[in-house]
Amino acid sequence: MTTEPRATPTHPPAIEVVGLLKSFGDHEVLRGLDLTVAPGSVHALLGSNGAGKTTAIRILSTLLRPDGGRAAIDGHDVATEPARVREAISLTGQFTAVDDVLTGHENLVLVGQLRHIADPAATADTMLARFGLTEAGDRRAATYSGGMRRRLDIAMSLVGDPSVLFLDEPTTGLDPEARIEVWRTVRELAAQGTTILLTTQHLEEAEQLADRISILHGGRIIVEGTLEELKALLPPARVEYVEKRPSLEEIFLSVVGSAS
Amino acid sequence: MSTVLTDTVVLTRRSLRHVLRSPDTIITTAITPIAMLLLFVYVFGSAIDTGDGPGEAYVDYLLPGILLITVASGVAYTSYRLFLDLQSGFLDRLRSMPIARSAVLWAHVLTSLVANLVSLALVVLVAVAMGFRSGAGLLAWLGVLGIMVVFTLALTWLAVVAGLTAKSTDGAGGFAYPLLFLPFLSSAFVTTDGMPGPVRWFAEHQPVTSIVDTLRRLYAEEPLGDDVWTALAWCVGLLVLAYALAMRSYRRRTSG
Numbered sequence A: 001m002t003t004e005p006r007a008t009p010t011h012p013p014a015i016e017v018v019g020l021l022k023s024f025g026d027h028e029v030l031r032g033l034d035l036t037v038a039p040g041s042v043h044a045l046l047g048s049n050g051a052g053k054t055t056a057i058r059i060l061s062t063l064l065r066p067d068g069g070r071a072a073i074d075g076h077d078v079a080t081e082p083a084r085v086r087e088a089i090s091l092t093g094q095f096t097a098v099d100d101v102l103t104g105h106e107n108l109v110l111v112g113q114l115r116h117i118a119d120p121a122a123t124a125d126t127m128l129a130r131f132g133l134t135e136a137g138d139r140r141a142a143t144y145s146g147g148m149r150r151r152l153d154i155a156m157s158l159v160g161d162p163s164v165l166f167l168d169e170p171t172t173g174l175d176p177e178a179r180i181e182v183w184r185t186v187r188e189l190a191a192q193g194t195t196i197l198l199t200t201q202h203l204e205e206a207e208q209l210a211d212r213i214s215i216l217h218g219g220r221i222i223v224e225g226t227l228e229e230l231k232a233l234l235p236p237a238r239v240e241y242v243e244k245r246p247s248l249e250e251i252f253l254s255v256v257g258s259a260s
Numbered sequence B: 001m002s003t004v005l006t007d008t009v010v011l012t013r014r015s016l017r018h019v020l021r022s023p024d025t026i027i028t029t030a031i032t033p034i035a036m037l038l039l040f041v042y043v044f045g046s047a048i049d050t051g052d053g054p055g056e057a058y059v060d061y062l063l064p065g066i067l068l069i070t071v072a073s074g075v076a077y078t079s080y081r082l083f084l085d086l087q088s089g090f091l092d093r094l095r096s097m098p099i100a101r102s103a104v105l106w107a108h109v110l111t112s113l114v115a116n117l118v119s120l121a122l123v124v125l126v127a128v129a130m131g132f133r134s135g136a137g138l139l140a141w142l143g144v145l146g147i148m149v150v151f152t153l154a155l156t157w158l159a160v161v162a163g164l165t166a167k168s169t170d171g172a173g174g175f176a177y178p179l180l181f182l183p184f185l186s187s188a189f190v191t192t193d194g195m196p197g198p199v200r201w202f203a204e205h206q207p208v209t210s211i212v213d214t215l216r217r218l219y220a221e222e223p224l225g226d227d228v229w230t231a232l233a234w235c236v237g238l239l240v241l242a243y244a245l246a247m248r249s250y251r252r253r254t255s256g
């Protein structure tokens, strides 16, 4: 089930990042980030707090200009063709961004209208049902619980069937049930061919969902591969006394530890 | 319709909903000017000599200044709503979507225009109840409306600058307070004749006086004179400047 992140002449990678640089003042956050995500695959970006995951996602979703390097979505450069990029992508940011004054239904209709889809109201109903928000659909988002807001937030990102989806810590703050619901959605979307780049602090989430995993550390990707490939990287000395299959958490701590 | 227009319409409907769901913003906007109207007409009015004939009511003299104050207090809500969009990440959501970028700001500006016109209508209604009368024709009233629209747009774009550069919700609305004082140093409440030299010079050369005088002449059906050009120059000049500043703040705030 490994998807090779290799571009064919007809299919550029869904996401291609080469040597991306970004600093805030003299704080170098991204120092040559490389990332390739094949169309239709789920890619997890792991990293400690402050590693630059959100910064990378913001550059890919045209919200932030890189200082150097290149990033392209479906072959369109984020810096020179931002309009084309925005047609292809959708962003669920790290912090929920719903309109509190509007109802859940109105929030979804708003996005549908802005994406010029055929029947925004019907799509809104479908999304509410899919995320278990039908009952709450006519209530203002301000009255929702944190989990409901996050589900609405993700639902809003799916309106208009974007081909590339960025999920920045999509399940942070969700209860286990809601988390499993989001995981189910991610798998469904992947099955339909949506490309997904997700960041997460929950390593189990990456294990569960991702075709490939990248670990961002010190401004660069220090390890990239399938879960199996990452497991093979674990220092043999360690493997000897770890009898069970190593968890991604152990791999993460091991590679991040040896890189710093 | 082009997508700029449809996107602007969609987003304007959204923020008009915000206004409709907190109608107190319109009431609050109208209530201070109405209180001033009452206070000045019924408490200070008898002591103020505006040099008009005995038939002229003070409320007629006062109304234009009160209208400007209404707008100056009303535009603060635009700063506030824009600041919330920035803070909540909603603006980022919009910016990552394939929509015309100018639509985002124009939606807030058009909403401000509508909300302020409603507040202005409320204030005029109260003035009428207090005895304000005008025999001015449609054309003169369209002139009044036109000046108020340009003035509102100018102050709203200033409010956009405030909203985009604010660090807190209080800061977002605070820019309007100085604007509320300008009418006191103008011909809005009393004629400038009795003011001491430097104050009088300031009063006669600041925008409020020419705008207020022009509005007054429009509905009193008096010849407009040169004041109308001064007033228009101030309004349009302010509008152009505020718009340019707003665009610059937007670029600054959204480029990292």
Ligand SMILES: Nc1ncnc2c1ncn2[C@@H]1O[C@H](COP(=O)(O)OP(=O)(O)OP(=O)(O)O)[C@@H](O)[C@H]1O
Residues within 6 Å of the ligand: A024, A029, A047, A048, A049, A050, A051, A052, A053, A054, A055, A056, A094, B256
């Ligand atoms: N606008 C900004 N101005 C200054 N510094 C910033 C800005 N945005 C991010 N940073 C800094 O860049 C670094 C990376 O931040 P980023 O949000 O990308 O990390 P992250 O990997 O998403 O972390 P987390 O897991 O906590 O969300 C942090 O040190 C942060 O303080």
Ligand SMILES: [Mg+2]
Residues within 6 Å of the ligand: A053, A054, A055, A094, A168
């Ligand atoms: Mg982050």
